Amino acid sequence: xxxxxxxxxxATHPFTGRDLPWLLATQAHARADHPFLVWDPFDGAEARxxxxxFARDVARLAAGLVARGVAAGDRILIHLGNCPEFLIAxxxxxxxxxxxxTTNTRSTVDxxxxxxxxxxxxxxxxxxxxxxxxxxxxxxxxWIACTATDLGAAPAAPPPIGVLGFAxxxxxxxxxxxxxxxxxxxxxxxxxxGTTSRPKGVVWTHANALWxxxxxxxxxxxxxxxxxxxxxxxxxxxxxxxxxxxxxxxxGTIVLHPKFSASRFWDAIIRHGCTWFIGIPFSLLALVKQxxxxxxxxxxxxxxxxxxxxxxxxxxxxxxxxxxxxxxxTLTIMSEHGWPGREMAMGVPVPGYEIKVVRDDGTEVAFxxxxxxxxxxxxxxxxFLEYLGNQQATDACFDADGWFSTGDRVTPFADxxxxxxMRDKDMLRVxxxxxxxxxxxxxxxxxxxxxxxxxxxxxxxxxxxxxxAYVIPLANTPDLADRLLARCRAELADFKIxxxxxxxxxxxRVTLEKIDKKxxxxxxxxxx
Numbered sequence: 108x109x110x111x112x113x114x115x116x117x118a119t120h121p122f123t124g125r126d127l128p129w130l131l132a133t134q135a136h137a138r139a140d141h142p143f144l145v146w147d148p149f150d151g152a153e154a155r156x157x158x159x160x161f162a163r164d165v166a167r168l169a170a171g172l173v174a175r176g177v178a179a180g181d182r183i184l185i186h187l188g189n190c191p192e193f194l195i196a197x198x199x200x201x202x203x204x205x206x207x208x209t210t211n212t213r214s215t216v217d218x219x220x221x222x223x224x225x226x227x228x229x230x231x232x233x234x235x236x237x238x239x240x241x242x243x244x245x246x247x248x249x250w251i252a253c254t255a256t257d258l259g260a261a262p263a264a265p266p267p268i269g270v271l272g273f274a275x276x277x278x279x280x281x282x283x284x285x286x287x288x289x290x291x292x293x294x295x296x297x298x299x300x301g302t303t304s305r306p307k308g309v310v311w312t313h314a315n316a317l318w319x320x321x322x323x324x325x326x327x328x329x330x331x332x333x334x335x336x337x338x339x340x341x342x343x344x345x346x347x348x349x350x351x352x353x354x355x356x357x358x359g360t361i362v363l364h365p366k367f368s369a370s371r372f373w374d375a376i377i378r379h380g381c382t383w384f385i386g387i388p389f390s391l392l393a394l395v396k397q398x399x400x401x402x403x404x405x406x407x408x409x410x411x412x413x414x415x416x417x418x419x420x421x422x423x424x425x426x427x428x429x430x431x432x433x434x435x436x437t438l439t440i441m442s443e444h445g446w447p448g449r450e451m452a453m454g455v456p457v458p459g460y461e462i463k464v465v466r467d468d469g470t471e472v473a474f475x476x477x478x479x480x481x482x483x484x485x486x487x488x489x490x491f492l493e494y495l496g497n498q499q500a501t502d503a504c505f506d507a508d509g510w511f512s513t514g515d516r517v518t519p520f521a522d523x524x525x526x527x528x529m530r531d532k533d534m535l536r537v538x539x540x541x542x543x544x545x546x547x548x549x550x551x552x553x554x555x556x557x558x559x560x561x562x563x564x565x566x567x568x569x570x571x572x573x574x575x576a577y578v579i580p581l582a583n584t585p586d587l588a589d590r591l592l593a594r595c596r597a598e599l600a601d602f603k604i605x606x607x608x609x610x611x612x613x614x615x616r617v618t619l620e621k622i623d624k625k626x627x628x629x630x631x632x633x634x635x
Contacts, residue, residue, distance in 0.1 A: 109486040109493055110505040116291065116314070116485050121321070126288040126313035127201040130320060130355060135162035138358050141331065145362045146191045147375055148259025154191065158358075161195070163280055168199035170278030175250060177230065179204025179286065182296070184223055184231035184248075185342075186241055188212050189365050192254045192273050193341045194351065196232050197295070201313065204286055207295040208308075209342040211618060212237060218306075219244035225308055226296055226495060235262030238270065252276050258365035290314040291487050296495055297342065297433050308495030309433045312487045316352060319437040322459060322489075323353030326437075327383070327409070327427075328444045331358035334404070336376060336384040338364040343618055344433045345385055349409065353437075367620075369393040373400035385409040386418075386426065389620035392558055395421050411527060413442040414450045428453040430480075430527060432513065434491045434504075435460070439482055440525050449524040453517070456525070460484050463510065464519050474521040477528050477543070481510040516543075533562075533624070538570040540602045547574055547605060550598050551591050556584055561614060561622045562605065565631040576605040577614060577627060 109115060134143075139159035146154040156164065177183065183205050187193040193209075200207045208226045210219060223231075223245035233241045234254045241251060252271040256262065266272065294313045298306040311319075323329075327349075335354045339346040354361050362379045364371070367390050375381065377400060386394075386408045395417065405424060413428030430440040430453045440462065442454035456462040461483040464472050472478035484490040490511060494500045504512050516528040529545040536542075544562040551560045557578040564572035580587055588608040595604045615626035 110501050110509070116488050120290075120314065120485075120488055122290040122314040122317045122488070124288050124290070125317060126290055126292075127198065127294055127316045128286075129288055130317060131158075131162055131165065131198055134355060134358055135159050138331065141358065142360045143355070144191060144194065145360060145379060146259075147362055147379065148190075148365055149368065149371065150261070151256060151259035156191070161198075164195050164277075165198040165202060166280045166283035167277040168195055169202035170280060170283040171276040172199055172203050172205065172278075173282070173284050174278050175230070175276065177203055177205050179292075181205045181230075182208050182226045182228045184226070184228040184233075184241070184245065185209045186212065186214075186219065186231060186233040186237055187254070187341075188234065188237075188258045189337070189341050189346075189363055190234070190254065190256075190258050191363070192232065192234075194363075197341075197347075201294055201316075202286075203284055204289070204292065206293050209295060209297055209347070211298070211342055212340070214240070214244075216240055216243045221305060222298055222308070223248075225305075232273065232276075234258065235264075235266065238266060288313070290317070291492075293492065297344065299433055307497055307500055310492040310495050311436060312492050314488045315436045315491065316348075318459075318489055319348035320352035320356035322437045322457070323349050324356040326441050326457060327353060329353055329357035329359055329383075333357060333359040333382045334362060334380050335359060336362050336364065336372075336379070336381040338367045338372075338390075339385055339387070339619060340366075344431065344436070345619065348437050349431070350385060367393075369397055373397065373403070376405060377401060377403050380404050382406050383409065387411075387619050387621075388559070389616075391418070407444075411453060412451045413448040413454055416450060430454075430515075430517075430525070434511065434513075435482060435484070436489065436491065439484075449520065449522065449526070452520070452524040452526045454525065455523045459489050461510075462525070464517055464525075472519065474519055477516050477518045479531065480513045480515045480517045480525075481506075482513060483508075483510050535562075535564040535574055536571050537564075537573055537602045542574060542603050544574070547576060547595065547599065547603055550595055551576055551578060551608075554591060554594055556581055556587060556591070559614060559622065561624055561627060563624050563627045563631065565606065565628075566635060567606075573606045574603065575631060576608045577611055578608060579612065579614060580610055 135158045143158045143161045144156040197207050230249050231251045236257045253266045254273045290313045295311045296308045337350045382404050408426045410426040415426045427442040429438045431438040439460040440453045442448045463481045464478040514531050518526045533544040547562045548560045559579045561577045565575045567573045615623035617623045
């Protein structure tokens with residue numbers, strides 16, 4: 108159920124009488140011969156689907172799912188990397204009225220077992236490399252279907268007896284189910300990364316999916332001639348909402364890669380005529396080391412920070428800053444096309460959401476002051492519906508006036524721009540002082556000597572915790588830690604200076620290659 112304190116949608120809203128199958132059917136009718144999906148694997152042959160062809164494959168799979176006993180409301184585990192089968196299964200479940208439960212392919216057996224049990228999934232679709240994890244995590248499923256390849260690569264061995272091939276699920280297109288649209292019915296579940304507790308299942312409705320498609324397309328100024336490169340994982344909001352659903356609403360084309368590859372990136376951009384892509388720090392750091400690309404059609408890069416100078420200098424491209432999360436479905440803060448922004452800011456509030464930034468006591472901050480980001484929208488339309496099976500957690504993240512707490516700290520400015528500062532949990536308590544990890548990270552990163560930096564709190568008997576910095580160097584620099592400490596001493600108050608700077612070759616990662624600070628904190632606790 109939606110949060111008790113939040114707004115509830117009326118019977119008439121932007122998606123009354125519409126659902127995700129409606130969107131695909133509408134585009135398949137209007138743009139039947141226009142390319143929708145280009146599968147560009149690193150192994151195996153390229154494949155293409157027009158809108159009409161993709162809709163027919165979705166209908167065939169929907170018919171086959173019904174023949175296998177899948178009914179509206181059933182939850183189907185989609186444990187797949189990026190591949191056409193992921194998208195066909197996602198839309199086929201929506202056609203049936205079933206709920207896609209999309210999970211991180213890096214999950215352990217224990218993590219996947221939790222997702223499967225929490226969502227009460229009845230069947231699963233996976234790939235050869237992940238099959239044994241799925242079988243071990245969810246042994247009581249009605250059936251498991253496995254793709255013929257691992258994202259284009261031939262599997263090491265054929266699937267064992269009792270496991271269906273993905274192609275075995277297809278049925279007769281003419282028997283595909285047809286249902287009255289239920290825009291507020293659940294469509295999918297994605298699991299948050301989790302910090303101190305088990306991840307929560309974020310439930311999206313069909314209206315949520317349509318909101319993400321429509322708002323994303325409008326904010327990004329996408330057109331039917333646009334070509335979107337998708338390399339981020341489809342089980343994450345960036346790829347499924349910002350990229351895929353937005354492109355579907357615009358009538359454009361998706362070029363799908365199995366994952367990020369710096370060496371293949373610009374070749375694909377040029378060969379397929381891609382016009383935009385989402386950048387993340389991990390991928391951009393790798394790309395700037397590649398040879399400068401030849402002529403291309405890219406108009407902009409979507410990123411968490413706007414007008415990043417190095418991207419203009421290296422590629423002549425503008426980055427559009429933004430902020431969104433699984434719970435907000437799409438972007439809630441974003442730079443404006445064709446209008447000046449503030450370098451490194453996320454942009455301005457997006458129509459359809461209310462934004463406020465508050466102090467610990469709930470009062471609004473002054474311009475230039477950091478505070479807690481709160482967002483208000485309509486659950487089931489512009490905000491997620493609920494946390495699956497966890498009414499207590501759903502209610503806890505909203506206040507009495509329906510404001511959703513993002514868990515992030517940001518700074519608003521008088522020009523309307525908002526800058527991301529840090530996650531709330533990145534605020535360290537050093538004795539009686541509050542210390543922002545981001546402030547220390549900015550000083551270290553500004554040295555120009557590191558590719559990445561992560562500051563976390565290490566346990567301390569006297570001060571509760573003290574800052575420790577992990578850095579990945581740009582080059583083999585002698586005495587790097589000492590040099591960085593000297594810089595910190597010159598620019599930071601004494602209680603903010605890292606007690607140690609640890610030079611490493613790599614850092615632990617979570618979804619979208621973000622640094623796993625939880626793992627770093629655990630590393631420091633275990634080293635005591």
